[in-house]
Amino acid sequence: MIDVRSAGAKGLGVFAKKLIPRGTRIFSERPLLTIHGHDASTLYPAVKLLSTKDRDAFMALSSFRDRETGFMRWSVVLAHTAQNTISSLLGGLVGKKAFSPPNKRNSLNDHVEALSIFRSNSFNISPRLGTSLFPKIARLNHSCLPNAQGNFNEPLGRFNVHATRDIEADEEVSLNYLPETGALRNVRVDKLSRGYGFDCVCPACDMDGKRGKDGEEKRLAMNEVLKAFVERPMTGDAADKEAEIETMKAFIDLYERQGIAGKELSNLYLKASEISIGLQNFKDGLRYAAQAAKLDRDTFGEDHPDYKQSLEIVAKCTTLMVQD
Numbered sequence: 286m287i288d289v290r291s292a293g294a295k296g297l298g299v300f301a302k303k304l305i306p307r308g309t310r311i312f313s314e315r316p317l318l319t320i321h322g323h324d325a326s327t328l329y330p331a332v333k334l335l336s337t338k339d340r341d342a343f344m345a346l347s348s349f350r351d352r353e354t355g356f357m358r359w360s361v362v363l364a365h366t367a368q369n370t371i372s373s374l375l376g377g378l379v380g381k382k383a384f385s386p387p388n389k390r391n392s393l394n395d396h397v398e399a400l401s402i403f404r405s406n407s408f409n410i411s412p413r414l415g416t417s418l419f420p421k422i423a424r425l426n427h428s429c430l431p432n433a434q435g436n437f438n439e440p441l442g443r444f445n446v447h448a449t450r451d452i453e454a455d456e457e458v459s460l461n462y463l464p465e466t467g468a469l470r471n472v473r474v475d476k477l478s479r480g481y482g483f484d485c486v487c488p489a490c491d492m493d494g495k496r497g498k499d500g501e502e503k504r505l506a507m508n509e510v511l512k513a514f515v516e517r518p519m520t521g522d523a524a525d526k527e528a529e530i531e532t533m534k535a536f537i538d539l540y541e542r543q544g545i546a547g548k549e550l551s552n553l554y555l556k557a558s559e560i561s562i563g564l565q566n567f568k569d570g571l572r573y574a575a576q577a578a579k580l581d582r583d584t585f586g587e588d589h590p591d592y593k594q595s596l597e598i599v600a601k602c603t604t605l606m607v608q609d
């Protein structure tokens with residue numbers, strides 16, 4: 286279904302060999318390595334325990350990271366911790382230099398290298414489940430207008446990547462490394478550059494292109510809607526809910542028009558459903574819940590707990606509709 290090959294300045298990338306329909310599970314991978322909390326000290330011993338095959342797969346990721354673009358991918362949560370760890374390791378080395386055995390430096394370099402590879406390629410699953418590395422999925426590049434989304438399926442113990450829209454043959458498969466919050470270009474560029482070490486050249490970041498310009502205008506307008514909602518005086522009555530649903534609709538409209546589909550949009554649908562139900566508008570409540578369930582099925586798959594939860598909300602809304 287996919288090919289790993291050169292993606293120009295980005296280094297290697299993952300490409301569709303043929304049309305991949307929306308909802309297709311492109312990857313399903315178990316973690317190779319996991320770090321819990323901020324304890325990066327467990328990583329190097331874990332790398333040493335890997336089988337030769339797995340360690341080779343892990344080490345192969347370094348050449349990917351070392352592209353001239355300085356392409357990096359790390360979990361936002363881990364970034365500072367890993368930096369602190371490296372600083373303290375180096376600090377320790379300098380302090381004990383006179384007493385260090387000759388091979389100490391190599392072992393430290395190995396450790397820093399392993400940390401660097403891990404940091405560049407891992408995904409932060411959740412505070413409870415930790416940060417994990419999936420060597421195949423790590424090959425996916427970033428786009429602010431991605432055509433795929435990754436999610437961890439806890440009962441399966443696997444990280445799955447699904448197509449969030451139809452992906453044409455030869456098209457690159459991409460993920461959004463940042464949570465989709467409707468952020469403007471300068472915010473995204475800054476986060477990607479500081480957190481991941483590259484400049485985004487996706488269609489949303491190309492301000493010479495129509496899609497980039499239109500998208501930026503949409504995001505700006507949406508940020509105004511959000512600002513107005515946050516700043517408006519709360520009345521404590523249904524008018525608050527009406528204002529909230531209008532704000533949700535502005536977000537939903539942006540995502541739909543830009544072709545952004547995934548968990549963020551499904552969360553907005555669920556929120557819009559909840560507010561509609563609160564306003565006794567059961568028809569809209571059911572419509573939004575059904576949209577969330579459809580999106581969750583495509584993004585997560587029928588075996589994911591979030592999809593099952595969305596189906597339960599649809600069932601609840603249907604009951605309310607019937608009773609109304």
Ligand SMILES: [Zn+2]
Pocket residue numbers: 428429430473485486487488489490
């Ligand atoms: Zn971008």
